[in-house]
Amino acid sequence: MQKIAVLGAGLGGTIMAYELRDRLGKEVEINLVSKGAIYSFVPSNPWVAVGWRGREEIEVDLRPACAKRNINLHPQGALRLNAAENRIDMLDGTSLDYDYLVIATGPELAFDEIEGFGPEHHSQSVCHIDHALAAKQAFDRLVANPGPVVIGAVQGASCFGPAYEFAFILDKALRDARIRDRVPMTFVTSEPYIGHLGLDGVGDTKGLLESALRSKHIKWVTNARVTKFEADKVTAEEVSDDGSVKTTHEIPTSYTMMLPAFRGVSAIRGIEGLTNPRGFILADKHQQNPTYPNIFSVGVCVAIPPLGKTAVPVGVPKTGFMIESMVTATAHNIAALINGEKPDAQGTWNAVCLADFGDGGIAFVAQPQLPPRNVNWSSQGKWVHAAKIGFEKYFLYKVKLGKSEPFYEKLALQALGIDKLKAIRFDT
Secondary structure (H helix, E strand, O other), X not given: OEEEEEEOOOHHHHHHHHHHHHHHHHHEEEEEEOEOOXXXXXXXXXXXXXOOOOHHHOEEEHHHHHHHOOOEEEOEOEEEEEHHHOEEEEOOOXXXXXXXXXXXXXXXXXXXXXXXXXXOOOOEOOOOHHHHHHHHHHHHHHHHOOOOEEEEEOOOOOOOHHHHHHHHHXXXXXHHOOOHHHOOEEEEEOOOOOOOOOOOOOOOHHHHHHHHHHHOOEEEEOOEEEEEEOOXXXXXXXXXXXXXXXXXXXXXXXXXXXXXXXXXXXXXXXXXXXXXXOOOEOOOOOOEOOOOOOEEEOHHHEOOOOOOOOOOXXXXXXXXXXXXXXXXXXXXXXXXXXXXXXXXXXXXXXXXXXXXXXXXXXXXXXXXXXXXXXXXXEEEXXXXXXXXXXXXXXHHHHHHHOOOOOHHHHHHHHHHOOXXXXXXXXXX
């Protein structure tokens, strides 16, 4: 019996295991490796950080769904991948062999790369449910004792949407608390301009986001390289296009939330031929690693080169829609290899994002993700907030019920009446 392991049980890894089971049937052993047995919907964390969601509302126990689908869940987590021997060494001292492996680990958060950065020091995070719950406690302290706020994303970050989301969600929560007038806000980002998003903008994201920030009285600093976080200030260098330091900002703060740069997790980082220097998985257009052809990768762990040189390093994001496309392509290609055929499926790699602003939001579609594009569209409105809630419920039910079909994306979009997005393909 062929053995397939999926390393990582976030959105990409969980639906990867489900889709492999659907495509390959019962004659294949599927093992899902995770740290813990609980799936958490990360895009809801900005809501958790202001008390709009609780832990129990965005988590799903994977054990019932995996048992129902005859998927072996290994919640002890991975210590190290031995790619040359087709083996995963586990944190509890056991090991797991495989014939094919799909890496879907997501990232490690590189807080240690900047002095004073991270939830254990002088900034908050919405990258993990535990971080978001700690950020909620800090939010409560801010409401009790208002002061300046700094939100944004540091150098090397590749996920900018949640930073913008949290800035506007926090603005709404502070207005609800009737203290927004006592909380100056500054958005600090490594992007060369507001709305770049690691994608060189999509549609009019520059104009839309600049206008939104102005309307909420949020100042900003772009091309920012943060050098130090302290309890009462953030120090950031504003860098010119030639790399020289234009201005050094010391921004007062009582509450700081900035997104970190990502790198590959320790279980896979530094494996020659498998990862790049940051620990992201090298993959071809079929999601297959060139050195280890029985290893595939999906999601945030996949190495995608940046769009081009920027004054401050900026990464490329991976949206949930693109991850689903990677998953479908990978399931098809592993099935092809098992049947003695060559991989031929490619993910569409379209970027579709719903950025919730608490009582409104901005949506954008980039098809393909990297320019030049066939579709380059962005829009705003209260419908984005409703759509984000709809997708939260959709994804959580999808994980809980063991659904894998990308077709559900189309149904969800149609049910929400988002005409502009209906034409986007989610199949391979």
